Amino acid sequence: MTRNTAEVTPTQLQAYFAFTEVSSLLRHAVEKQLRDAGDLSYVQFQLLATLGDSPDGRLRMTDLADRVVYSRSGLTYQAQVLEGRGLVTRAPSSDDERSVVVALTSAGRDVLGAVFPGHIDALHRLLFSSLTDADIADLARILQRAADHLRADPPRSAAPRRRKA
């Protein structure tokens, strides 16, 4: 009987369960929208959006894998798929011949543009419409802190590889 599950308050449990439920339901809905609007999987959208967010729309493979929390081989697979659809290009870095730089193409930006409005609409309908502005501000503040904390942990794309330092 390992019934001693440390200390968890009911409020903590409620927060956690609500979080996972929102996460799951939102994820399903968003996945459907992305599939319908742009024939993108969630990971593919994350990859394109991450590239779109970065300066020049380009990132090294490993950096991209780190941000999306993905294995290197998994990223290679998806990068091939996206390249095959003309949404990204891959080219060796001039700085470091070992590195490959993934860059968003204009077609990739178009797809992102085609998908984003519906994505936002879904967010409004599913999430924001039920919350006040103050709630949303609280959420942003709290989750930003949690994200910063989580990111500090070292869950690197490939386990056996260490960080830069």
Place this chain on the structure above:
Amino acid sequence: MTRNTAEVTPTQLQAYFAFTEVSSLLRHAVEKQLRDAGDLSYVQFQLLATLGDSPDGRLRMTDLADRVVYSRSGLTYQAQVLEGRGLVTRAPSSDDERSVVVALTSAGRDVLGAVFPGHIDALHRLLFSSLTDADIADLARILQRAADHLRADPPRSAAPRRRKA
């Protein structure tokens, strides 16, 4: 140029991105813990935990699929796996001969018990340790509301099937 992505405030975007980041990082960490501690996938844990939460530890297939947001065939697959490992049983319902009732076995409860402490520890370390009690209470309140709203939408386990009424 569908550049009119409706109205999204920076705060909303921040809330959304932080939410997805926390969700993704937490999910990865928790999946690893579940795999290590009980050789369970995330979905399998959700299924066992949902059964454990319900009265008598038993639910009909469709009800279980609905709660975990899962396709019927996907649940059949996982139920077979879990039954093969002796963690659940399946038996036809006496009320309705069409229905199958899935029940948690004592071995299933043991696995849940073996996995839960580490699960809680991970939550503490990854999530709660970075937040104040007030933050957690806010989170619980806000996300509970969001979850209620999302659940009201009809994202049933199998699309072509309607709800009870």
Place this chain on the structure above:
DNA sequence: TATTGTTATACTCTATAACTATA
């Protein structure tokens, strides 16, 4: 006719390990 669940199938995704090339 509607609902419950299973099966057959086909596909997407994912990670691990081995490998090549560059630093």
Place this chain on the structure above:
DNA sequence: TATAGTTATAGAGTATAACAATA
């Protein structure tokens, strides 16, 4: 020796559609 990325492989998971049985 360490790092960047690819490939080969093999397995897990998922959904759709067709099906059988019961209500």
